[in-house]
Amino acid sequence: MHTIVCMKQVIDPEVPPHLFEIDAEEMKQKRGTHPLVISAYDEVAIEVGLQLKEKTDGKVTVITIGGEDTVESLHQALAMGVDQAIRVTDPAFDDADAFGKARILAAALRKVEDFDVVLCGRQAGDVELGLVGPFLAEELDLPCATIIANLEPHDDKVRMRRPVETGYEILEASPPFLGTVTNDESNVPRYASVRGMLAARRAEIPVWSADDLGIEPDHVGPATSQIEMTELFVPETDVEIELIQGETGAEKAKNLVDYLKEESLI
Amino acid sequence: MSILTFCAASSEALPDAPLEVLAAARHLSEELGGRDVHALLLGSGVEEHAARLIEQGADGVFVVDDPQLENLQAELVLAAVEEAVEQLSPAVIIFPHNDLSGGHVAPRLAGRLKTGIVTDCTSIQVDGDTIRWLRPVYGGKAMAYMVAEGPLQIGTMRALAYEPLEPDVSRDGTVETLDVDLGAASVDVPVVDQIVEEEEFAGRSIDRADIIVSGGRGMGDEEGFESIKRLAEVMDAAIGGSRPAADSGWVPHSHLVGQTGKIVAPQLYIAIGISGAPQHMSGAGSSKTIVAINKDEDAPIFKAAHIGVVDEWENVLPALIEELQEK
Numbered sequence: 001m002h003t004i005v006c007m008k009q010v011i012d013p014e015v016p017p018h019l020f021e022i023d024a025e026e027m028k029q030k031r032g033t034h035p036l037v038i039s040a041y042d043e044v045a046i047e048v049g050l051q052l053k054e055k056t057d058g059k060v061t062v063i064t065i066g067g068e069d070t071v072e073s074l075h076q077a078l079a080m081g082v083d084q085a086i087r088v089t090d091p092a093f094d095d096a097d098a099f100g101k102a103r104i105l106a107a108a109l110r111k112v113e114d115f116d117v118v119l120c121g122r123q124a125g126d127v128e129l130g131l132v133g134p135f136l137a138e139e140l141d142l143p144c145a146t147i148i149a150n151l152e153p154h155d156d157k158v159r160m161r162r163p164v165e166t167g168y169e170i171l172e173a174s175p176p177f178l179g180t181v182t183n184d185e186s187n188v189p190r191y192a193s194v195r196g197m198l199a200a201r202r203a204e205i206p207v208w209s210a211d212d213l214g215i216e217p218d219h220v221g222p223a224t225s226q227i228e229m230t231e232l233f234v235p236e237t238d239v240e241i242e243l244i245q246g247e248t249g250a251e252k253a254k255n256l257v258d259y260l261k262e263e264s265l266i
Numbered sequence: 267m268s269i270l271t272f273c274a275a276s277s278e279a280l281p282d283a284p285l286e287v288l289a290a291a292r293h294l295s296e297e298l299g300g301r302d303v304h305a306l307l308l309g310s311g312v313e314e315h316a317a318r319l320i321e322q323g324a325d326g327v328f329v330v331d332d333p334q335l336e337n338l339q340a341e342l343v344l345a346a347v348e349e350a351v352e353q354l355s356p357a358v359i360i361f362p363h364n365d366l367s368g369g370h371v372a373p374r375l376a377g378r379l380k381t382g383i384v385t386d387c388t389s390i391q392v393d394g395d396t397i398r399w400l401r402p403v404y405g406g407k408a409m410a411y412m413v414a415e416g417p418l419q420i421g422t423m424r425a426l427a428y429e430p431l432e433p434d435v436s437r438d439g440t441v442e443t444l445d446v447d448l449g450a451a452s453v454d455v456p457v458v459d460q461i462v463e464e465e466e467f468a469g470r471s472i473d474r475a476d477i478i479v480s481g482g483r484g485m486g487d488e489e490g491f492e493s494i495k496r497l498a499e500v501m502d503a504a505i506g507g508s509r510p511a512a513d514s515g516w517v518p519h520s521h522l523v524g525q526t527g528k529i530v531a532p533q534l535y536i537a538i539g540i541s542g543a544p545q546h547m548s549g550a551g552s553s554k555t556i557v558a559i560n561k562d563e564d565a566p567i568f569k570a571a572h573i574g575v576v577d578e579w580e581n582v583l584p585a586l587i588e589e590l591q592e593k
Contacts, residue, residue, distance in 0.1 A: 013405050013525060014544050016566060020407045029404055040526050040545075102377070122369065125525065127403050127410070129385050131373050138377030143454030146340070146370040149519075159458070163520050164365070165471050167463035173455045180369070183526050184519040185512070226382040230398065231411040243574045249581025256557070256575055256582075257589040265534050265555055266477075266501065266590075 001058040001116040001153065001175065003049040005082070006105055006132070007042040009066060009073040010125045011035075020234070027232040029126065038073045041121025045181040047189040049119055050081045052151045052158075059083040061115070063108050065093055065101060071205065078200035079192030085203065086112070090210035092217030097227045100220035102135035107213035109140060116175035117158065122147050122182045129227070133180035143177040149184040161186070267357035268302040269295055270328075272347065272367055273319060274338050277311030280318055282474065283362035285430035288323035290390060290423050291360050292431060297392035301357070304328060306350050306444075308343060310336040313441075320439030323431045327439060328354065330446045337457065340370040345451035347375055350444055351418065358397065363387070363422035372422050382414025385422045397421075405525040405548035425474060426531045463518055466495070472504040472521055477534045480506035480523055480550070481516070484539025484560065484579065491516040493583045494538060500590045506530070508546045524549040538579050542567025559583075 012035045021030040038046070049060040061084040062077045064070050074085040088108050096104060109118065118140075123130030137144035148171065150161040160171040163184055173179075181187075192200075210217050218224070244259060246252035260266045269291045273284035288305060295301045305324040307316055309331065316327040330346045343366065351359065359375075361367035363386045376383035384399035391398040391411070398411040399421050414420060472478050479501060481494035491511065498505045507517035509524055523530055525548035535553035539560065540546060547570055550556065558571035561578045568574050575582055 013548075016544060017407055017547075017569070020404065022408055027410070029408070044526075099377075099380070125405070128405075129383075130369065131376070131383065131385065134370065134373035135377040138374055144370075144374060145455045147365050160455075163518075165473070165520065166460070168461040169457045170459035170461065171455050172458045177455065182519075183522075185515055188513050226380070226415045227384065228413050228415070229410045230413050232403070232408055233410075234408050237570075239570060239572060241568060241571055241574050243576065249577045250585035252575050252577055253582045253585035253589055256573070256586065259573065260534075260557075263555075 001052060001056040002114060003052055003058065003060045003117040003119060004109060004112060004115045005042065005045045005049045005060060005062045006118065006120045006136070007046065007062050007064045007073065007077060008039045008121070008124045009036050009064065009070045010039045012037045013040070013125045017237070022232055022234060024232055027229045036069060036073065038076060039121055039125040041123060041125070041181060041183065043189045044183045044187050045119040045121050046077055046080055046082060047187045048149070048151055048181050049117070050190070051187070052117065052153070053081070056153045061086065061112065063088060063105065065089065065104055074205055075197065075200040076192050078203050079196030080190055081196070085205045086208065087205055088208045088213065090217070092210045092215070092221050095222045095225070096220045097225040098129060098131035098135055099226055100224060101132050102139045103220050104213070104215060105132070105136050106139040107215050108208060111208065111213060117151065118142065118176070118178040120178070120180050122180040130180070131227070133178065137178040140178070143173050145171050145173060145177065145179045147182045148179045149182055150186045151179070268304050268354070270351070270354060270356035270359040271303065271305045271324070272359065272361040273305050273307045273315070274343060274366060275307065275309045275312045275315055277309065280315045282430060283364060283425060284319070285322050286426065286428045287360050287362050287423050288319065289428040289431050292323045293428065294358065294390050294392070294397065297390070302326065304354070304356070306330070306347065308335055308346055309338065310334070316441045318433070320437055321433040321435055325439050327441045328444045329441065330444050332446070332448055334448045338366060339453060339457065340366060341453050341455065342448055342451055344371045344374055345448055346446050347371055348378065349446045351375070351379070353444060356418065358419045358421070361420070361422045363424050368422040372420055376420050379416070379418060381416030381418045381420065383420035384412045384414050386424050387421050388424050388427045390421065405544055406551050407544065424529070463520070467505065467518055467521060470504045472506050472523065472528055472530050475504035475530070475532050477501055477503035477536070478506045478523070478530060478532045479503045479536045479538070480508065480540060481511055481538050482508035482540030482546070483510035484541070485511065485516070488514070488516055493579065493587070496587050497536070497583060497590070500587055508540045537567055537571070538583070540567055541565045542570055
């Protein structure tokens with residue numbers, strides 16, 4: 001089976017709060033010297049795609065929207081075992097909202113043509129709206145499963161594991177379909193090997209523009225935007241900590257319980 | 267033009283989330299200078315919940331009661347909501363942000379109707395005629411006001427964002443059954459099986475727990491993590507874990523607290539052997555009171571915690587469990 005994973009690159013979310021800075025004017029996080037990484041759920045989606053590839057003797061293609069600085073993440077995906085990476089870029093794509101991104105990705109998928117499964121992370125690690133996957137399913141009129149963790153081939157269908165409160169549901173779909181992916185114990189992303197990384201750097205990565213995709217620039221940019229950020233700010237978080245004292249661990253434990261009772265927390 | 271709220275329920279119970287969403291809608295109604303708030307009640311055998319929705323904020327309830335909605339299968343729920351929206355033409359529709367509505371139905375509805383949506387909101391404001399949806403971004407390190415444009419505005423609200431209104435039995439409201447035919451709706455992605463997870467975690471969801479006891483990498487191994495479970499037991503708390511704990515299999519991923527897990531807001535959150543990486547604090551940061559037990563006094567968790575104990579957990583936990591048992 002051929003799986004396409006839609007991938008986004010974000011500024012490393014593990015940047016600690018005291019180094020986290022925003023540009024209130026641009027309404028974005030400041031890049032600074034922080035590394036760019038594959039958004040966490042997208043990395044999980046790549047892992048899920050690779051596992052399906054291994055079970056079906058299939059292949060995985062990863063697509064991203066973005067400039068030159070996304071190449072490193074594409075290399076990482078290739079080094080994990082992805083067969084083909086595609087970069088979609090155009091000045092007209094800047095500041096596209098989730099609708100615009102879904103239209104761009106839909107055009108790219110139509111150009112790829114032969115795919116069975118489309119996977120998106122359930123949400124990106126920056127603005128975290130979680131819209132592009134479901135929008136893309138609507139754009140391509142594909143059956144859609146959300147928040148799934150694992151795929152198994154089952155005859156000519158695919159069975160999916162979906163974490164729910166009581167455990168798991170097993171869903172079934174006939175390709176082609178789209179799934180948004182969440183993490184569980186079955187899909188901890190594999191590391192990219194050094195050899196894979198070396199091979200990835202030599203890989204040919206096609207670059208498709210709006211023109212290549214037959215996209216009218218004014219159909220995807222800010223002019224068509226329906227979801228807009230109007231203000232970004234960092235909330236005040238001055239927490240006073242009460243450190244529990246004691247000579248021994250046991251004494252601290254007792255003092256902690258006393259304090260929690262005093263404050264009516266237990 | 268009315269505000270519609272989404273209420274999916276089973277016949278036995280009306281969950282808290284739709285009541286919180288009703289409270290959010292009432293707040294929005296006031297901000298807009300008074301709009302009708304209607305609830306869309308969906309499920310099988312759910313009509314009896316309508317009275318409660320009126321008592322807690324709805325001016326009217328539209329009911330889609332259909333045996334096909336017994337399991338609240340996402341595609342059927344979506345089909346029902348789409349049909350309801352067409353009949354009722356609301357100006358705004360507000361959903362709870364959970365896997366069914368926030369993760370599936372609301373985004374697909376927005377995609378289908380080509381209308382603006384803002385997900386996982388914690389507050390709603392009005393500025394002139396503009397509805398501003400406030401939501402955490404960048405793993406909770408920042409907040410953003412967002413605006414949705416289109417024929418219908420859709421918002422999904424994070425759990426506990428608004429407190430349900432006090433029931434008022436004197437409130438009046440209408441109850442009307444909507445004529446929605448799901449006969450033609452197709453299910454492309456059916457549920458074919460259910461697997462129930464390990465008993466010790468079943469029925470102890472962290473989603474709305476008052477107290478959560480959470481362990482991280484510092485617990486060392488599965489045996490170390492047993493201490494977290496014992497403390498949770500004596501405190502009648504739910505068990506949580508950081509990403510290393512979940513990836514090591516000490517807790518199921520449904521109990522993972524963090525940016526790639528659950529976002530929780532308990533009254534009391536006890537973090538043990540957790541350094542407090544941004545990934546984790548994204549999920550735990552909204553807790554009312556955070557207690558941290560960690561041997562490293564420089565651990566970032568002590569920047570976010572309200573109460574701290576600096577020590578090895580091995581020195582503290584046995585006594586803590588004993589103290590609480592005696593209580």
